[in-house]
Amino acid sequence: MMKRRAKRISEWIIERLIQVSGVLGIILVLLIFFFLLRNSLPMFQERSLSDLLLGEKWSPTHGDGHFGMLPLLLGSLYVTVGALIIAIPLALAVAIFVAEIAPRWMREFLKPAIELIAAIPSVVFGFLGLLVIGPWIAEHVEAIRVGQFAALGSVMLAFMALPTIVSICEDALHNVPRDIFNSSLALGATRWQTITRALLPAARSGIIAGCLLGLGRAIGETMTVLMVTGNAQVMPQGLEGFLKPIRTMTATIAAEMGETAVGSTHFHALFTIGLFLFIITFAVNTIADVIVRRSEKDIA
């Protein structure tokens, strides 16, 4: 009897532990937000939100320190938008190709191959950009004198975000009921007409969600952009800005946190950037999730 009782108690404890680890995800998100906020608050006491967001000069160690984050925000915007302009059409094409056109043996090979691209560490992409691709471009393209610039970051990020977008778009295309595809063919449409007018509209939400997740991945990418975009905290100007060195939000944290005294204004400023990044990616991921749920409901 005693033994059985002890067993029942231990079972009760284990089941409670499992429940705790179940909701731990929620607790962790809150904890991350709390720690970022706590370490950013001193910054908001020193500078106003508009000074931080719209200030055009980031120079934390100069005099009192300038903490204008606009150059960094724009840097992230340039690199990310550039990456998406390249990645979305290519990813969509690859997803359609893999889902509808590739022969079976090719699909079996392509899917894991694309997954492997996603597995390559970002520091390795950065290394390749810094040592090989950047110098090669600087040597062969006249308009570019330094091999580290915004567009190079965009191109490399595009390839890194590609697998995320491809796999979600491919799933979305795959989940469209085959009846839709077959009915369209039966009505005399070509396969391409069926893809563009029946399949893509039906998979719309999944495709948008995939692009949003790719966006989240691109904004948050750190090591590659730190290594290939030139590390210059200047305001990018017009289209020419793509060919000049810039500095993203993520790269700023990674580059400067190591040399910062704990508790200094600079330290808090870097946490503030982290807080903004967290809020942006949280919003993007949540919107993507809502869209995915809605599309699942539509299909059901």
Add this chain to the structure above:
Amino acid sequence: MSSERGYLVDPRVTEKVAFALLWVAMVVVMLPMAGIIGYMLYRGASSLNWELISAADGGLYPAIIGTTFLVLLTALVAAPIGVGAAIYLSEYARPGPLVRLVRLAIINLAGVPSVVYGLFGLAAFVILVGWGRSLLAGACTLALLVLPLVISTAEEALRQIPKGLREGSLALGASKWQTIRRVVLPNALPGIITGLILSIARAAGETAPILFTVAYFRLSDPIPNSIFDPIVAMPYQLFVMATEMPEIPDETKWATAFVLVALVLGLNIVATIVRTTLRRRRW
């Protein structure tokens, strides 16, 4: 232009052109990737030699040791929490707002930028808990980063166990936990391990989260005496050598990149093989 009746171009021609363009897009994506990876493997493999790997100073040895300790400790921290969460989601949770919220949280954890994990690890483990820059602080930070991956792969493995197996065990008088521990978990184990291998691969390649939580470049003794020691990790060594040390010969850098990529891709390939062989198993 293409109204219902009159097409400017025959749809079959349009289709041919469109499909050709899709093939082009495919080549545009795969060719540079294959080229650059092939070049890296070539440069890396030709730079690699035993001296470079075994040298304690300026070689790969400290980084290999450091990364091994780091990823194993990461898996040790992440596995119980992640598998626990997966058991909760697949065996205990009833659909409702709470589960909805848990899933949203996990999706968001997967989307938090890795450098933000680094900030969290710095604020929480290094400063607040007081572990300093150490193996333990880095492993805990990386464990949080791979947690969504561990949870989702383990949950998928658990869900693939047929209901009948659970019901059979329950019908024989086993309690719910006994059923999970003796029937469900052992059968899901290969799938769970696949997820852990993928997590280890991910943790091995991450740089941003360990920048402020664990990494040092030059250490007098590369082998950590305790979990409170700092270590050298492979991706960090590659980063420092590439950005701050032009005096180091290129061969060393290529060799480091090669070993890192080989490790990460090797682990991924192992995981893929394990997964596909398991899929063939039918209940």
